[in-house]
Amino acid sequence: MRRIRANAIAILTVAWILGTFYYLWQDNKPRASPSSASQARAVGAKSRGPKPAASGRVDIRREDRTLPLIVTHPPRAEQQAQLLGSFDEKAYLASKQLKAGEDPYKEHAFNLQESDRLGSERAIRDTRHYRCASVAFDPDLPSTSIIITFHNEARSTLLRTIKSVLIRSPSHLIQEIILVDDFSSDPEDCQLLSQIPKVRCLRNERREGLIRSRVRGAGAASASILTFLDSHCEVNTDWLQPMIQRVKEDHTRVVSPIIDVISLDNFAYLAASADLRGGFDWSLHFKWEQIPIEQKMARTDPTQPIRTPVIAGGIFVMDKSWFNHLGQYDTHMDIWGGENFELSFRVWMCGGSLEILPCSRVGHVFRKRHPYDFPEGNALTYIKNTRRAAEVWMDDYKQYYYAARPSAQGKAFGSIADRLDLRRKLNCNSFRWYLENVYPELKIPEQKGTYSLLKQGGLCLESYNRDTLGLTECKSGSSIPASQKWMLVEPQIRQHDLCLTITAFSSGSKVRLEPCSPKESRQRWKPRGPALQHLVTGLCLDSQPPAGPPVISQCRPQMASQSWEPQLVT
Ligand code: LR7
Ligand code: MN
Numbered sequence: 248m249r250r251i252r253a254n255a256i257a258i259l260t261v262a263w264i265l266g267t268f269y270y271l272w273q274d275n276k277p278r279a280s281p282s283s284a285s286q287a288r289a290v291g292a293k294s295r296g297p298k299p300a301a302s303g304r305v306d307i308r309r310e311d312r313t314l315p316l317i318v319t320h321p322p323r324a325e326q327q328a329q330l331l332g333s334f335d336e337k338a339y340l341a342s343k344q345l346k347a348g349e350d351p352y353k354e355h356a357f358n359l360q361e362s363d364r365l366g367s368e369r370a371i372r373d374t375r376h377y378r379c380a381s382v383a384f385d386p387d388l389p390s391t392s393i394i395i396t397f398h399n400e401a402r403s404t405l406l407r408t409i410k411s412v413l414i415r416s417p418s419h420l421i422q423e424i425i426l427v428d429d430f431s432s433d434p435e436d437c438q439l440l441s442q443i444p445k446v447r448c449l450r451n452e453r454r455e456g457l458i459r460s461r462v463r464g465a466g467a468a469s470a471s472i473l474t475f476l477d478s479h480c481e482v483n484t485d486w487l488q489p490m491i492q493r494v495k496e497d498h499t500r501v502v503s504p505i506i507d508v509i510s511l512d513n514f515a516y517l518a519a520s521a522d523l524r525g526g527f528d529w530s531l532h533f534k535w536e537q538i539p540i541e542q543k544m545a546r547t548d549p550t551q552p553i554r555t556p557v558i559a560g561g562i563f564v565m566d567k568s569w570f571n572h573l574g575q576y577d578t579h580m581d582i583w584g585g586e587n588f589e590l591s592f593r594v595w596m597c598g599g600s601l602e603i604l605p606c607s608r609v610g611h612v613f614r615k616r617h618p619y620d621f622p623e624g625n626a627l628t629y630i631k632n633t634r635r636a637a638e639v640w641m642d643d644y645k646q647y648y649y650a651a652r653p654s655a656q657g658k659a660f661g662s663i664a665d666r667l668d669l670r671r672k673l674n675c676n677s678f679r680w681y682l683e684n685v686y687p688e689l690k691i692p693e694q695k696g697t698y699s700l701l702k703q704g705g706l707c708l709e710s711y712n713r714d715t716l717g718l719t720e721c722k723s724g725s726s727i728p729a730s731q732k733w734m735l736v737e738p739q740i741r742q743h744d745l746c747l748t749i750t751a752f753s754s755g756s757k758v759r760l761e762p763c764s765p766k767e768s769r770q771r772w773k774p775r776g777p778a779l780q781h782l783v784t785g786l787c788l789d790s791q792p793p794a795g796p797p798v799i800s801q802c803r804p805q806m807a808s809q810s811w812e813p814q815l816v817t
Contacts, residue, residue: 357511374518379606392468396460397478422470456582504607530651560587585632738771778804
């Protein structure tokens with residue numbers, strides 16, 4: 248009996264020892280044991296999936312246990328906690344996810360699924376010229392208030408905009424981030440974000456549009472410098488310092504970054520060309536265009552600013568007092584569009600300048616359509632806003648805007664008295680000055696097929712040669728000579744590239760034809776009743792009957808010799 252018990256104990260002991268050896272051997276095998284495999288799944292479940300940057304680091308630790316453990320997570324978590332305070336980003340993003348089977352483009356006109364998959368932050372390529380990395384900035388740059396207005400922005404893009412600012416800006420330069428929620432359907436989109444330190448949320452009680460929303464945001468700003476951003480951006484390395492530096496050096500500068508492209512399909516971050524500036528055509532349609540070749544040749548330093556006739560409008564830095572001094576924005580503009588022209592003309596014409604800083608880069612999701620509604624309709628709103636810009640700032644050149652956008656004529660645009668007052672008060676330059684000094688590349692369109700006869704009874708104004716004009720019997724139809732056809736493009740009276748020009752500034756001076764030049768004040772005319780008045784002298788074109796060559800003389804528009812009836816040549 249005792250023997251049997253001793254044997255049993257011996258067998259159990261051997262079994263225990265063998266079991267222990269087997270266990271230890273299993274645990275040392277390169278392939279994971281069942282227990283460590285389940286452990287790995289648990290780590291993977293937290294880190295794999297939608298966040299490639301974070302999972303990359305954790306995966307290395309899990310799959311190759313021979314690598315030293317690079318502990319990147321704890322400090323990051325700490326930093327995150329500091330950055331986000333009590334804000335729960337996972338809950339914020341998770342509560343608004345694309346439903347199965349839903350069109351990912353429907354709500355935002357970009358691929359929401361891809362945006363959500365990226366989560367709240369990601370690494371992006373530093374797209375600057377390498378020389379930008381060694382540009383130095385003042386150590387005591389002033390701080391800025393970031394203003395982001397939005398209407399029904401996707402949570403993931405909005406949060407990424409904010410986090411990219413917090414992560415990629417020196418924190419002492421960020422005074423605050425002011426979100427202006429332009430009456431989005433869900434007030435929590437904005438409210439929850441105000442749990443993030445430095446983030447404030449203002450909500451409009453009705454839809455105002457981005458222009459009035461920005462004015463509201465600027466009014467609430469406590470820093471001396473304003474930075475405007477769209478709600479679907481990602482700022483890049485050291486984006487802020489170059490802009491604040493330029494504005495600190497001269498408060499009348501209004502500066503923009505190069506705007507990189509975030510693909511609306513796969514959210515890839517793509518570098519934009521560094522040779523572009525903002526331009527437009529006469530219909531007030533914004534476009535990116537090549538820097539003029541002479542300027543390009545003169546650019547020896549790729550870190551230098553690029554002068555731009557207009558800015559795209561969404562992403563710029565401006566001194567707050569200068570913003571207020573210049574009249575903020577035209578708050579009678581609605582929803583979207585046109586405000587970038589109005590601001591750009593105003594800045595240039597009233598003593599400031601606009602530039603793009605190549606060492607500052609910000610990504611933006613460019614879309615093909617507006618994902619939100621326009622209460623007055625998209626086209627009417629754009630016309631109203633651009634008409635206001637044209638009527639206030641473009642002087643006689645607004646005729647080219649109307650020629651390019653005939654549907655704008657007769658559409659309501661409200662009163663512009665306040666803005667005209669502002670322009671007078673600020674003592675701004677003319678649009679002609681702007682064209683000559685800022686945007687000489689914008690060509691005045693040739694207006695074809697709008698020739699007129701200038702009739703006085705049965706006689707017509709005719710040019711015999713450049714120096715001699717007179718009145719001759721009006722011809723009609725196909726027998727009208729080119730010398731009787733006049734093109735009336737205020738302020739000029741043209742025959743091809745020649746213009747009706749006074750020879751001196753006194754009464755009795757003859758008129759003749761000279762090559763047209765927008766700078767030439769002797770070629771500037773305006774209809775006054777049936778008469779044609781020279782703008783500078785105030786004298787009127789007079790045929791001096793019975794035979795005299797046309798001159799300018801004191802205006803008496805009721806006199807037959809000063810009456811010029813335009814008759815369209817078809
Ligand atoms: O009713 C609205 N209320 C808003 O707050 C409509 C829009 N918005 C917000 C919107 O959420 C977004 O943050 O205003 C911002 C601009 O609207 P987007 O992104 O729908 O338009 P966009 O990117 O085409 O806008 C460009 O042109 C606009 C003209 O009014 C503004 O100037 C935008 O700021 C401008 N965006 C940029 O300049 C980024 C670069 C794009 C280009 C070119
Ligand atoms: Mn945008």
